[in-house]
Amino acid sequence: MTKRDVLVMFPARPKTMAQLEAAYTLHRYDEAEDKPAFLAEYGPRCEAIVTNGHAALSRADLDHLPKVKIVCCSSAGFEFIDAEALKDRGIWLTNSSLALCDDVADTALMLALAARRQLVAAHDYVRSGDWGRKGMYPLLSSMKGKRVGIAGIGTIGQAIARRFEPLRVEIGYTARNARDLPWRYFGEVEALAEWADVLVAVVPGGAATERMFDRKVFAALGATGTFVNVARGSVVDEPALIEALSSGTLGSAGLDVFLDEPNPDPALTRLPNVTLYPHHASGTVETRDAMSQTVVDNLAALFAGQPLTSPVYDLPAPSGR
Numbered sequence: 001m002t003k004r005d006v007l008v009m010f011p012a013r014p015k016t017m018a019q020l021e022a023a024y025t026l027h028r029y030d031e032a033e034d035k036p037a038f039l040a041e042y043g044p045r046c047e048a049i050v051t052n053g054h055a056a057l058s059r060a061d062l063d064h065l066p067k068v069k070i071v072c073c074s075s076a077g078f079e080f081i082d083a084e085a086l087k088d089r090g091i092w093l094t095n096s097s098l099a100l101c102d103d104v105a106d107t108a109l110m111l112a113l114a115a116r117r118q119l120v121a122a123h124d125y126v127r128s129g130d131w132g133r134k135g136m137y138p139l140l141s142s143m144k145g146k147r148v149g150i151a152g153i154g155t156i157g158q159a160i161a162r163r164f165e166p167l168r169v170e171i172g173y174t175a176r177n178a179r180d181l182p183w184r185y186f187g188e189v190e191a192l193a194e195w196a197d198v199l200v201a202v203v204p205g206g207a208a209t210e211r212m213f214d215r216k217v218f219a220a221l222g223a224t225g226t227f228v229n230v231a232r233g234s235v236v237d238e239p240a241l242i243e244a245l246s247s248g249t250l251g252s253a254g255l256d257v258f259l260d261e262p263n264p265d266p267a268l269t270r271l272p273n274v275t276l277y278p279h280h281a282s283g284t285v286e287t288r289d290a291m292s293q294t295v296v297d298n299l300a301a302l303f304a305g306q307p308l309t310s311p312v313y314d315l316p317a318p319s320g321r
Contacts, residue, residue: 111254149196
């Protein structure tokens with residue numbers, strides 16, 4: 001049986017690539033030196049694309065991909081993929097949000113607690129011998145009774161909220177519309193920040209959310225507030241965040257993502273009231289393998305005429321063509 005042709009714009013995990021190589025003819029765009037020429041030659045053959053959210057896929061690229069039926073993204077974010085262009089052409093887009101949900105939610109909780117309880121500074125206080133020389137570390141503030149705002153209440157946002165609930169905090173959230181959820185709804189992120197002690201960003205990246213978290217939001221969150229970002233660096237006005245943390249307008253931050261990765265602004269990373277993590281919220285073997293497996297599963301489902309496992313949007317039922 002002739003294997004279907006698949007364009008690889010960004011490789012999946014090794015054992016996933018082995019599965020793909022066994023089932024399909026892979027065209028390694030990611031390894032091509034002359035990418036336009038490679039796309040022009042092999043693009044017309046391909047029925048599917050394997051990628052992640054950091055590899056750009058434009059409407060113009062699709063002109064070279066007339067047979068493509070599905071784009072399988074092995075990350076949750078897909079802001080560099082023109083999803084509207086895919087949808088306009090009846091092309092499925094899948095991602096891996098469900099696979100990484102738990103680890104990202106765990107990381108959001110970890111960063112919030114580490115930032116508010118000054119884990120890194122306290123660790124250094126013990127290691128340096130200051131505990132013995134200077135005495136007890138300064139008293140901090142309990143999480144119990146605080147208010148936690150979740151900006152973005154999709155699958156991951158809800159998982160984050162449920163992890164905070166046992167700490168006996170109040171939960172609030174923003175979304176385009178109120179949901180049937182047991183938490184308080186806010187229509188605007190600034191209003192949520194005004195109410196909250198901890199504000200967690202878990203909105204998708206892209207033009208609609210660029211610099212959503214700005215000077216006004218940080219001022220509303222306030223001098224004892226904590227900002228946590230497990231979304232994308234682009235959703236933050238980073239100079240405004242640096243200014244707010246430097247001036248004391250904002251109390252602290254726990255950040256997994258940055259505007260310039262992997263070389264974030266030293267003006268941000270050297271601040272004492274920031275807890276840093278290297279865009280690694282989903283960074284476990286188990287979760288990265290599960291994220292890659294969504295690519296295999298979605299491809300197999302499409303070509304078998306079965307429902308996809310993690311579609312980003314709805315199209316007419318897939319058929320194996």
